[in-house]
Amino acid sequence: MQRFLDPQVLAGISSLDLLAKTVVDGFVAGLHRSPDFGFSQEFAEYRAYVPGDDLRHVDWNLFARTERCYLKRYRGETNTQVTVLLDASNSMQYTSGPPTKMDYARFIAASLFYLAIHNQRDAAGLIVFDEDVREYIRPSTRPGQLARLFAALERAEPRATTDFAKPLRHFQNFLHRRGIVILISDFYEEPEKIVRSSAPLRFHGNEMVLLHILDPQEIRPELRGSALLVDLETDRRIEVIPEYAKTTYRAKIDTHIEELRSRAQGAGMDYQLLITSESLDRALRGYLSLRQAGN
Amino acid sequence: MGFLAPWFLGGLAALGVPVFVHLLRRHKATPRPVSSLMFFERGTQSSTRHRRLRYLVLFALRCALVLLVVLAFANPYIWKATADANFRLLLIVLDHSFSMRARTRFGDAKQKALALLAGKPHGQKAQIMSLGGQLEVRTAAITDDAPLRAALENIQPGDGHASFGELGQAMRSLAETEPGPIELHLFSDMQRTAMPSNLSEAVLPNNVELVLHPVADGPAPANWTVESVEAPATLSDPKDPKHSRVRAVIAGFGTPAATKAVSLVVNGKTIATRKIDVPAGGRATVEFAPLDVGYGFNRCEVRVESEDAFPADDTSVFAVRRSDPERVLFVHAADDARSALYFGSALSAATLGSFVLQSVAAEQTTDLDPTKYAFVVLSDAVTLPGIFEHTLGQYLAKGGRALIALGTSAGHHAQIPLWGGDVKDTHDYAREGGTVAVGQVDFSYPALDQARPGADNGGWGEVKVFYAAVPEPGQARVAARLSDATPLLLDKQVGEGHIVLLASGLENLTNDLPLHPIFVVFVDRMARYLSGDERLSGSKVVDSFAQLRGAAEPAGVAASVEVIDPDGHRPLSLNEARTMQSVRLERSGFYQIRFANGRDAVIGVNPDRHESNLEPLSKDVQDLWSGGSASSGTQPAGSAAVQVKARPVSLWWYVMLLALVVALAETALASGYLGTQREEA
Numbered sequence: 001m002q003r004f005l006d007p008q009v010l011a012g013i014s015s016l017d018l019l020a021k022t023v024v025d026g027f028v029a030g031l032h033r034s035p036d037f038g039f040s041q042e043f044a045e046y047r048a049y050v051p052g053d054d055l056r057h058v059d060w061n062l063f064a065r066t067e068r069c070y071l072k073r074y075r076g077e078t079n080t081q082v083t084v085l086l087d088a089s090n091s092m093q094y095t096s097g098p099p100t101k102m103d104y105a106r107f108i109a110a111s112l113f114y115l116a117i118h119n120q121r122d123a124a125g126l127i128v129f130d131e132d133v134r135e136y137i138r139p140s141t142r143p144g145q146l147a148r149l150f151a152a153l154e155r156a157e158p159r160a161t162t163d164f165a166k167p168l169r170h171f172q173n174f175l176h177r178r179g180i181v182i183l184i185s186d187f188y189e190e191p192e193k194i195v196r197s198s199a200p201l202r203f204h205g206n207e208m209v210l211l212h213i214l215d216p217q218e219i220r221p222e223l224r225g226s227a228l229l230v231d232l233e234t235d236r237r238i239e240v241i242p243e244y245a246k247t248t249y250r251a252k253i254d255t256h257i258e259e260l261r262s263r264a265q266g267a268g269m270d271y272q273l274l275i276t277s278e279s280l281d282r283a284l285r286g287y288l289s290l291r292q293a294g295n
Numbered sequence: 296m297g298f299l300a301p302w303f304l305g306g307l308a309a310l311g312v313p314v315f316v317h318l319l320r321r322h323k324a325t326p327r328p329v330s331s332l333m334f335f336e337r338g339t340q341s342s343t344r345h346r347r348l349r350y351l352v353l354f355a356l357r358c359a360l361v362l363l364v365v366l367a368f369a370n371p372y373i374w375k376a377t378a379d380a381n382f383r384l385l386l387i388v389l390d391h392s393f394s395m396r397a398r399t400r401f402g403d404a405k406q407k408a409l410a411l412l413a414g415k416p417h418g419q420k421a422q423i424m425s426l427g428g429q430l431e432v433r434t435a436a437i438t439d440d441a442p443l444r445a446a447l448e449n450i451q452p453g454d455g456h457a458s459f460g461e462l463g464q465a466m467r468s469l470a471e472t473e474p475g476p477i478e479l480h481l482f483s484d485m486q487r488t489a490m491p492s493n494l495s496e497a498v499l500p501n502n503v504e505l506v507l508h509p510v511a512d513g514p515a516p517a518n519w520t521v522e523s524v525e526a527p528a529t530l531s532d533p534k535d536p537k538h539s540r541v542r543a544v545i546a547g548f549g550t551p552a553a554t555k556a557v558s559l560v561v562n563g564k565t566i567a568t569r570k571i572d573v574p575a576g577g578r579a580t581v582e583f584a585p586l587d588v589g590y591g592f593n594r595c596e597v598r599v600e601s602e603d604a605f606p607a608d609d610t611s612v613f614a615v616r617r618s619d620p621e622r623v624l625f626v627h628a629a630d631d632a633r634s635a636l637y638f639g640s641a642l643s644a645a646t647l648g649s650f651v652l653q654s655v656a657a658e659q660t661t662d663l664d665p666t667k668y669a670f671v672v673l674s675d676a677v678t679l680p681g682i683f684e685h686t687l688g689q690y691l692a693k694g695g696r697a698l699i700a701l702g703t704s705a706g707h708h709a710q711i712p713l714w715g716g717d718v719k720d721t722h723d724y725a726r727e728g729g730t731v732a733v734g735q736v737d738f739s740y741p742a743l744d745q746a747r748p749g750a751d752n753g754g755w756g757e758v759k760v761f762y763a764a765v766p767e768p769g770q771a772r773v774a775a776r777l778s779d780a781t782p783l784l785l786d787k788q789v790g791e792g793h794i795v796l797l798a799s800g801l802e803n804l805t806n807d808l809p810l811h812p813i814f815v816v817f818v819d820r821m822a823r824y825l826s827g828d829e830r831l832s833g834s835k836v837v838d839s840f841a842q843l844r845g846a847a848e849p850a851g852v853a854a855s856v857e858v859i860d861p862d863g864h865r866p867l868s869l870n871e872a873r874t875m876q877s878v879r880l881e882r883s884g885f886y887q888i889r890f891a892n893g894r895d896a897v898i899g900v901n902p903d904r905h906e907s908n909l910e911p912l913s914k915d916v917q918d919l920w921s922g923g924s925a926s927s928g929t930q931p932a933g934s935a936a937v938q939v940k941a942r943p944v945s946l947w948w949y950v951m952l953l954a955l956v957v958a959l960a961e962t963a964l965a966s967g968y969l970g971t972q973r974e975e976a
Contacts (some may be wrong), residue, residue: 092329188331218330231332238335252334295869 004285015047021271024043027265030289046070046099080114081123081139083107085171086153087185089130095276096217104276105184105213106153111284112182113149117141123179126152129167130160164189164197168228171201186213190234191260195267208269212260219253221245299370299945306365309354313357317350336524350966358959363954372943373948382435383476383504385421387443389450390483392457393883393906394428394783397484397516397605401452403480404510411480411508412440416776423447423555423582426483428455428838428881430465436473451463454837454883456903457483459920463498470500471859477503484511485912488905490920497920505921511911515549519865520907521557521597521611522546522578526586528613528833529649531620532964533587538647540584548908551575554776556600561593561615564710565698576722590617592652594885594898608907611925612885612899613834620651621826626676628704629656632675633802637809640816645819650826665690665697670825674801675702679712688713692790694892702800705764714787715792716767723762734778740786742795742824754813762805763798771796795821827892834899840877841898844891861900 045144049058049069059072086109092102099107109126116122125139126149135152137145162185171181181201185211187194194210202208225241230237240249263270298304329335332824369699386409395401415421423433423446433446464480479499483489488786491497499505526541533539534726541559552575558568566587588595596612603609606956623642625635635654642650650669657676660683665671671687673679691697699714706721724730733755738745745753755775763781771787774947785796799805808814843856855872859865861884867875880886880900888896912920 094328094330150722187334215330221329227336228326229329229332230326232328232330234332234333237326238332240335242336249334256334 006268028182045073047073051282063285072215081125082112082180082182083127083139083168083176084112085127085129085181085183085185086156087130087162087183088128088156088158089160090142090158091186091188093158094215094218094232096215097277099276101186101213101276102156102158103244104274104280105211107155107280108184108211108213108274109153109182110150111280113146115284117146124149127167128156128170129156129163129170131163131166132160133167134168136170137176137249154183162189165195168197168201174206180207180209180221182209182211184211184213186218187260191256191263194260195263195269198264198269199267202268208264208267209259210264210269212257212271212273214273214275216275219250219257219275221249296371296373297943299372299943301369303365303368303370304367308731309361311360312359313354313381316579317354336780343484353961354962356957356964360954360957360961363950363957367947367950367954370945370947372945375749375944383478385411385415385419385422386424386477386479386503388424388426388462388479388481388483389432390457390481390489391450391453391455392486393454393508393607393902394457394484394486394605395451396452396607396908397511397518399908400484400510404468404484405450406446407510407542407824408480408482408510409444411936412443412447415440423450425450425453425463426457426481427453429455430461437816452900454900455484456838456883456906457489458491458817459489460493460496461716463496466499466503468591470502473502475502477504478506480508481555482508482510484877484909485509485907485917486511486908489914490912490916492917494920498755498873499920504707507917507921509911509917511909515908515910517547517550518603518605518608518903518907518909519545519547519550519555519573519599519601520605520608521599522904522907524597524611524834525835526595526613526614526615527647528616530586530617531589531648532618533585536584536969537647539586540582541595541597542580542582544578545571545573545599546578546904546907547573547576549576549910550603552577553899555579558598559586560596560599560610561588562638563594588615588617589819592616594897594899598901605907605909608904610783611834611901612883613901614885614897614899616897618649620649622667623650623652623661624665624668624671625652625654625674625821626660626672626679627654627674628676628702629658631702631802632688633674634700634800637803637814638674638801639670640848641815642822644823645815645900650822652811665695666693670695670822672801673699673712675704677701677708677710677712678867684712688789689793692793695792696793696795696827698795698797698821698825700797700799700801701764701766702802702805703762711766711796712787714766714796715789716769718764718766718969720765721762722779723766725761730761731763731777731779731781732756733758733760733775733783734780735759735776737772739773739848740774740784740823741774742786743784744820754811754816758806758808758811758813760799760806760808766796771874774901788837793825795825816862821828827894834901835881836879837880837902839875839900840879841886842894843875843886844878845886854891854893856891859887861885 046059046062047070049071053071057071057073059070062068063070064068067112086105088102092105093100095101101287113126115126116124121141123141125141126135126137127133128135137148137152139279183198196206198210223240223245226241228237228239228240261271261273339569366859381458389404389408391401406816407794412421418438419626420432420438421443422436423443425431427435433450434443437443466477470477507843513959516694522544524541524543525539530539543557543558546555547553550573552573554570554572556568556570558565560566563877567583569583571579572579583597586595593615594612596610598610627634635652639652639654642652655663656767657673657679661680663683663686666686671690674717688699697713699711701711701718705711705718706723709717711718722731733752735750736743736752736755738748738753743753750753751757760777760783763777763783765781766785768782768785769787771782771785773785775782775784775821777783779797783798785798787794787796799808801809803809808817843858844854855869856867856875856878857865857872858867858878861882865872866881867878878888880898883902886898886900890896
């Protein structure tokens with residue numbers, strides 16, 4: 001099943017529904033965990049009784065054997081809501097080979113939706129944005145929600161430029177309940193500006209995850225001879241020589257990634273760098289770990 | 296400026312290659328979409344401009360490389376105004392032959408040569424040579440004046456005989472290696488006797504311009520000299536009137552008739568003086584007899600008392616060694632009385648009584664000691680007493696020498712004593728109805744030595760052989776053969792000694808050799824060879840050679856010789872003293888030599904008497920030799936014409952050097968670019 005997590009294999013699946021199911025089932029099977037994971041009370045720990053504790057939680061069987069009072073504690077279980085903010089700017093259509101960054105982001109989002117709604121029974125919502133909010137689907141667990149989300153993902157074609165401030169401000173207006181906010185983008189913006197725009201969401205008690213989608217050629221570009229580079233968002237052109245791409249550019253992109261990771265973690269956000277040539281399980285594992293921490 | 300090979304300029308079309316590569320086929324950047332240009336900033340553009348600049352530099356370098364290589368092949372040149380003399384080799388030849396000692400000739404010649412050298416243009420190459428007994432190269436062709444001047448000043452008057460023929464031959468050899476013109480300045484007394492009889496031998500090659508600087512002006516001065524001296528080299532009996540005498544010829548060159556006093560000086564003491572009348576420009580003979588000298592080597596000289604322009608040639612030196620006659624042991628067969636008679640008579644006549652023959656029959660040799668004899672002759676004595684044969688073998692092993700003549704007895708007794716081989720066969724030509732002559736003679740063999748053997752095979756052509764044995768030659772050297780190829784004279788080394796084997800007899804029964812004049816010469820040479828006495832005294836001419844060791848020295852033995860020249864110096868180094876075969880006698884006077892075999896010798900060395908004739912070459916001959924009008928016989932020293940001419944100077948070497956530099960720069964620049972390309976790939 002692991003091979004179904006390969007982006008190149010997934011690129012051949014046209015249906016997001018099937019794709020998400022394939023990914024999640026494959027991922028879960030890879031965990032060697034029960035599909036019922038998280039849906040019953042789970043034992044967490046024993047704690048010595050202190051005056052004032054609720055006697056209903058005392059483990060009397062243990063008291064009968066040891067004549068000592070211990071409280072049996074269970075892991076609590078709540079439902080949360082997952083909101084995916086998907087960057088659909090023009091830069092997301094870049095690719096050096098299938099899939100495009102946009103497709104990869106779609107795979108991630110679809111898989112998360114499937115995992116949240118079908119497996120975790122969490123409410124899931126979507127905001128597609130570029131320089132403005134293009135589409136908003138309120139988080140819900142109603143029947144048909146998954147289909148609506150997938151349809152919105154299908155419609156999310158890259159266009160225009162990126163502006164993080166406006167959609168995040170807009171999102172605050174819809175935020176009524178704490179949950180998990182997953183921001184999927186290539187983050188071609190100053191790290192400080194990204195974190196500053198995202199921080200208010202964190203202040204509302206949301207768990208914030210930044211999924212940084214990059215193509216391998218964006219991290220280690222290879223030029224054979226000088227090339228005329230065209231910005232997909234601004235259509236600006238510039239001629240670049242191989243030495244620059246090999247040295248200065250790599251240093252700059254590495255610095256950018258590191259700074260973004262550092263600032264995000266400093267602001268209490270989780271950060272994941274996802275390369276479009278890598279499998280999707282890292283993103284799902286990040287979500288689940290965050291889901292468990294939230295419980 | 297021009298091009299020596301302008302058709303190579305067609306190669307400039309190759310300039311199209313870098314133009315095509317850099318300009319026409321310029322790299323076009325393909326538009327390539329990227330997510331964002333956020334990380335491509337001004338630095339990128341600057342780098343691109345820098346890169347373009349590098350491409351332009353590379354383009355320029357490649358164009359320059361092609362251009363320079365084409366130019367180098369086209370061989371560009373420039374006209375350079377320069378002194379023509381700089382391209383002529385100034386060759387100064389200073390005559391230091393014996394005749395230059397007359398008056399102030401040598402000093403004058405050297406001063407003129409120095410003055411010429413001082414006027415030499417600074418950049419002109421010059422070379423110094425000296426002409427004496429041989430042409431010596433004193434310096435290489437150089438421009439530095441100091442070593443040239445030092446070489447000139449170091450030339451001292453010598454005792455050799457100059458030869459313009461040798462100069463011409465040397466110039467012809469030099470012209471083959473020196474491509475440019477040569478200006479030969481000869482400072483000499485232009486002695487007539489220095490010019491070879493055949494003028495063509497002195498002809499100089501076309502690129503040699505001869506400038507003569509004669510230092511002997513006017514008519515030749517009168518000069519008397521001791522032209523030749525005839526004296527015994529070895530004297531055993533001073534009272535023998537036939538041998539104990541000195542005969543000298545006094546010659547006058549350009550002299551009037553005069554009465555001259557001639558003295559014989561022995562060991563520095565005048566023992567006799569004679570007055571003789573020398574005719575005008577003629578010769579007169581004077582004789583001193585008897586020659587009473589003491590035992591050992593006596594340094595003698597004949598001196599003519601004259602006050603002429605050239606006193607250095609008024610004496611002639613020679614050495615006389617007085618010793619008791621050496622005994623020669625002549626062993627013959629009992630019935631053979633003729634061979635001793637013939638051999639003894641020839642030996643007495645040839646060696647002026649230096650050897651006394653002791654004739655003994657073979658059967659009577661039992662008690663004889665061969666070491667007491669100069670050498671041993673076995674004439675048809677093929678059967679010897681065992682004791683004597685053993686003693687004789689030891690004598691030979693220690694360096695003794697013997698002559699074995701095989702007579703008719705060899706036909707009855709196959710074994711040849713001491714030879715180490717047998718008689719394989721005998722030829723009795725008389726019974727076969729004829730005789731054979733002597734066919735092949737090796738005149739380089741010491742006992743047969745003749746400088747110029749005539750048409751009669753050096754006198755051996757008339758000799759007829761009636762009977763000859765055929766010995767086993769083994770490792771022996773065959774010095775003479777009969778006309779039927781039968782070896783006649785063989786030489787074999789036995790121990791440190793030698794055996795000379797004559798395949799016929801020493802009497803007139805087996806051949807008629809004793810009846811021919813060549814027999815006396817043969818016995819004389821053979822006696823000197825066998826006794827090792829051939830070069831112990833007498834006189835030689837300057838620049839002749841003295842043999843220091845035999846050609847057949849025992850292997851592994853490197854005995855030293857010792858040579859002391861007339862000045863008391865040892866001209867040979869220690870290494871030369873151990874290895875040299877001969878020494879050149881360069882100075883006049885007495886040389887004292889100790890040979891490798893331990894014998895001593897004193898040799899008187901005299902200058903070539905051709906040097907005493909001071910008559911210069913006629914003006915016509917000088918003009919003819921130096922090229923007629925080109926002759927500068929009266930040209931003052933230092934006036935070598937220096938004409939300023941424009942000369943093409945080729946620049947291809949510099950162009951090629953520059954092309955190499957450009958190629959290196961292009962390689963360094965291009966390898967950086969290509970290295971980047973490879974890394975990307």
